[in-house]
Amino acid sequence: MMVDIQIQQCYHVRVKEVDVREPDALDEKIFGLLAENGRMSNLEVAAKVGVSEKTVRQRIRRLIERDGMRVVATMDHKAPPSRLIVLVRVESGQRFVVADRMASMPQVDEVHLTTGAYELVVLASFESDSDALEFYVRHVEQGPGIEESLSTHVVETITGSTAARPDHFEQFDKQASSAGSMSELLDLACDVATASLGADRVHVAAGNVLPGDPTLSPWPSTMRWRGLSSRYVEEIRVKGQAEGIILPNIVKHNQHVFVADAATDPLLRSVADLVVSEGFHSWLGLPVCNDDTRSGTLCLYWNNIITYREDLVRRAQELADTLGKHLPRYSSEPSDVPA
Missing domain, CATH: 1.10.10.10 (Winged helix-like DNA-binding domain superfamily/Winged helix DNA-binding domain)
Incomplete structure (x- = not known):
């Protein structure tokens, strides 16, 4: 047995x-x-x-x-215009009640129970920043059972596929070597800026953008842009030369300038109406140089308010430097300001 x-x-x-x-x-x-x-x-x-x-x-x-x-x-879906991560500290005994309530809201993508100072991490998506703000005020700051919260906007999501994307600047360097004209070169720079830096709009000017400054390159300015109106470009050019609003801060001091909210920043006060009419929020301007010679400017625009990121500025300056390396080949070309 x-x-x-x-x-x-x-x-x-x-x-x-x-x-x-x-x-x-x-x-x-x-x-x-x-x-x-x-x-x-x-x-x-x-x-x-x-x-x-x-x-x-x-x-x-x-x-x-x-x-x-x-x-x-x-199917690949475009990321929502506004994404929010909220860290939530709840009242004693309310962890699961708050988690269930947040998870049931249509704006909420995920709710995570966590350890540490905050018991919940909430990921939510919205059609606009104003929708995100309303959600945060109504359902988080005023939400029952929530003791404290901390929120942040998602600027960009890096995944294995995006991290492995080709080096756009290396490709730009090769394509720039065979560009047939300055306008073609600037068009390439605009394309790379939107593709690899995530900018919603871009403006690049090569040559003497401030005629009264003898330290700049002697040839006239040539400009190209993406996503901006011709009216905006022309008024910025005129106001920049007449009033010295912001471009001198870039080209005279050879430094980048970052503006988190262009509609309220004093640097852009004289063109605040233009900023509102165009609809962008964040702005980054950088010098385009060839060795010690300042050859123009590269300006990037984002529709949302973004935080200052050193890695973003570093990559943008790398693009500007690569562009500056190729500009001297076209210094004898006549200027053009295309629409």
Whole structure:
């Protein structure tokens, strides 16, 4: 009788070990290929991993039935215009009540229970900054059970795919070497600024943007832009020369200038109406130089209020420096100010 019991116990142990077997290296390879391209056929997968089509078919069936793998279709959606992260400290005993209430709101994407000074982390998305502010005031600052909170706007999300994107500045350097004109070169700079720096609008001026300053490059100014109206560009050019509002701070002192909220910053007070009419909030201006010669300016605009980031300024200045390296080739070209 004892022998029969031991045999039965051993049998059950072996069955359990088979049931909980973890996916092996081949399973992981198959899963990785299907994650990249869910439409890949079993034959294609088999050729890439070096096994038969039958083996792949069996592995896929087991991954689906045993491990819960699903091959689904997804679409890339543009990030919401305004995203908010809120750290929430709740009253004693209210952690789950507040978490459930926040999670039920349509603006909230995720609620995380955490350890440390704040019990909850809330991620929410909105159509505008004003919607985000209203949500924060109504449902967080005035929310029942919430003792204290801290909020921050999400400026950019870095993932494995975005971090591995090609070096736009290296490509720009190569393309700039073969640009046929200064206008083509400046157009390239505008494209790179919007693609790699996340700017919603950009304006770049090469040459003597302030004719009264003898330290600048002698040739006339050429300008290109993206997302700005011709009226804005012309009035900024005229006011900048007549009133010395902000460009002198960049080109005379060879330093960047960052404005978090252009509609209220005193540096842009004389053009506040223009700023409001264009609809941007944050602004970053940088000098474009060739060695010690100041050759122009690069100005970046964001529709939302963003915080000052050293990495952003560093990358923007890298673009400006790369542009400045190529500008002397076109110094003899006549100026043009295209729409």
